Amino acid sequence: MRIDSVPPWPEGIEPQVPTEGYAGTFTHTPAVPPIRRPPGRTELTAPRDLAAKLPCGDDNLAVLGHGRMALGQYIHIAGRILDEDARPIAHAVVELWQANAAGRYFHPIDTRDAPLDPDFIGNGRIRTDAEGRFGFFTIRPGAYPVPSKNNWWRPPHVHFSVLGPASLSRLVTQMYFPGDPMNAYDHILNSVPDAAARERLIARQLPPHEVGLGWLGFVHDIVLRGRAATPEQP
Amino acid sequence: MNRALPTSQHTIGPFFPRTYFGPTDHDLRRRTATATPSPRGEAIRIAGRVTRAGGEVCVNALLEAWQADAGGHFDHPADPDAAAADPDFLGWGRAATDAEGRYHFLTLLPGGYVEGNHRRAPHVNLQIMASGLMRPVLTTLFFPGFSAENAADPVLAMVPEGRRGLLLAQAEGDSEGLRCFRFDIRLRGDPAEETPFFVE
Numbered sequence: 001m002r003i004d005s006v007p008p009w010p011e012g013i014e015p016q017v018p019t020e021g022y023a024g025t026f027t028h029t030p031a032v033p034p035i036r037r038p039p040g041r042t043e044l045t046a047p048r049d050l051a052a053k054l055p056c057g058d059d060n061l062a063v064l065g066h067g068r069m070a071l072g073q074y075i076h077i078a079g080r081i082l083d084e085d086a087r088p089i090a091h092a093v094v095e096l097w098q099a100n101a102a103g104r105y106f107h108p109i110d111t112r113d114a115p116l117d118p119d120f121i122g123n124g125r126i127r128t129d130a131e132g133r134f135g136f137f138t139i140r141p142g143a144y145p146v147p148s149k150n151n152w153w154r155p156p157h158v159h160f161s162v163l164g165p166a167s168l169s170r171l172v173t174q175m176y177f178p179g180d181p182m183n184a185y186d187h188i189l190n191s192v193p194d195a196a197a198r199e200r201l202i203a204r205q206l207p208p209h210e211v212g213l214g215w216l217g218f219v220h221d222i223v224l225r226g227r228a229a230t231p232e233q234p
Numbered sequence: 235m236n237r238a239l240p241t242s243q244h245t246i247g248p249f250f251p252r253t254y255f256g257p258t259d260h261d262l263r264r265r266t267a268t269a270t271p272s273p274r275g276e277a278i279r280i281a282g283r284v285t286r287a288g289g290e291v292c293v294n295a296l297l298e299a300w301q302a303d304a305g306g307h308f309d310h311p312a313d314p315d316a317a318a319a320d321p322d323f324l325g326w327g328r329a330a331t332d333a334e335g336r337y338h339f340l341t342l343l344p345g346g347y348v349e350g351n352h353r354r355a356p357h358v359n360l361q362i363m364a365s366g367l368m369r370p371v372l373t374t375l376f377f378p379g380f381s382a383e384n385a386a387d388p389v390l391a392m393v394p395e396g397r398r399g400l401l402l403a404q405a406e407g408d409s410e411g412l413r414c415f416r417f418d419i420r421l422r423g424d425p426a427e428e429t430p431f432f433v434e
């Protein structure tokens with residue numbers, strides 16, 4: 001797949017930076033505005049098969065091994081990786097990571113006194129299929145407080161990192177859960193000015209009868225920047 | 235044709251999993267974890283520190299590098315000369331900063347290439363993601379010793395003249411037989427010192 005053209009970011013989709021309520025953005029966001037450059041060959045290319053470098057296939061975070069079931073509400077997150085023409089992106093690498101049910105990450109930097117779950121790591125990496133689809137079994141993550149002066153809690157969310165067909169289609173984002181009252185107070189979700197763009201960061205829950213008894217189902221599509229070249233007609 | 239709006243970017247946060255890093259992910263010369271590094275070119279080491287406001291170090295930042303092979307080609311359909319690309323060179327790598335904000339990559343000195351009416355100087359694109367960065371930042375590293383090429387590079391020409399030097403890596407001797415280049419990234423600081431960043 002080849003990205004052909006790249007419209008500028010539409011108004012209201014990019015988060016406002018620095019971000020009100022998120023102190024770290026005031027020390028990390030560059031003070032000088034970035035220089036806008038037309039995408040060239042280096043920006044329009046990326047590794048053809050990154051899955052050879054980054055091993056993929058870890059799609060079940062809920063079961064660590066035989067008899068090692070994570071604590072929490074079992075869920076499945078399914079979706080597609082699309083380009084700006086809503087065409088599926090095959091063989092994108094999708095990385096997902098999240099906190100456990102108590103809102104603690106399996107990461108040496110997370111030293112909060114919430115319990116770790118010995119049966120939950122919370123990281124997975126897969127490659128999308130020919131139709132751009134991905135799916136992960138996991139648990140619903142817990143909310144957690146951000147060490148800060150403003151009593152800020154992150155609502156339950158799942159981190160996504162996607163590596164697509166061009167280096168400029170690289171995306172790091174987060175997915176939220178529908179109907180969570182904490183969504184309204186989150187400084188990160190609400191840094192996105194456009195309400196419809198915020199809504200697109202919230203997964204859709206499937207009716208339970210469409211999913212089955214083992215888990216709750218969520219659907220979440222992710223759109224990368226760029227429009228693919230029109231495929232050649234045979 | 236359907237239109238879909240791109241998904242908003244968010245910060246990578248402080249907890250990008252360490253288990254995602256393989257021991258050779260920072261080596262752009264290898265297509266797989268166990269592949270032999272491509273020998274087609276001059277092996278080099280690129281290293282530096284990532285700092286934020288006040289010169290404080292940026293810990294657990296994620297850097298991703300992407301560049302052409304030593305002949306200036308990409309193994310990708312957007313390169314008209316993709317067939318000439320080095321079949322063993324990946325050109326992509328990933329590194330995290332340590333407790334002192336340091337990162338390093340192993341790669342081959344990239345070749346320049348012709349694009350349209352311009353000649354691109356040898357360069358490496360770097361994308362930096364970190365807690366506190368709601369949008370990743372993109373920059374491009376150029377090499378000393380290519381003054382004619384750098385002077386003609388159309389991307390470097392977009393940077394105000396006084397800031398171009400900030401995109402030039404510094405030659406810093408040898409280590410284990412490889413030439414070393416230092417490239418520090420200052421996310422935020424005095425505009426005279428802040429690394430120039432790009433957006434497409």
Ligand SMILES: [Fe+2]
Nearest residue numbers: 154157159247
């Ligand atoms: Fe998080």
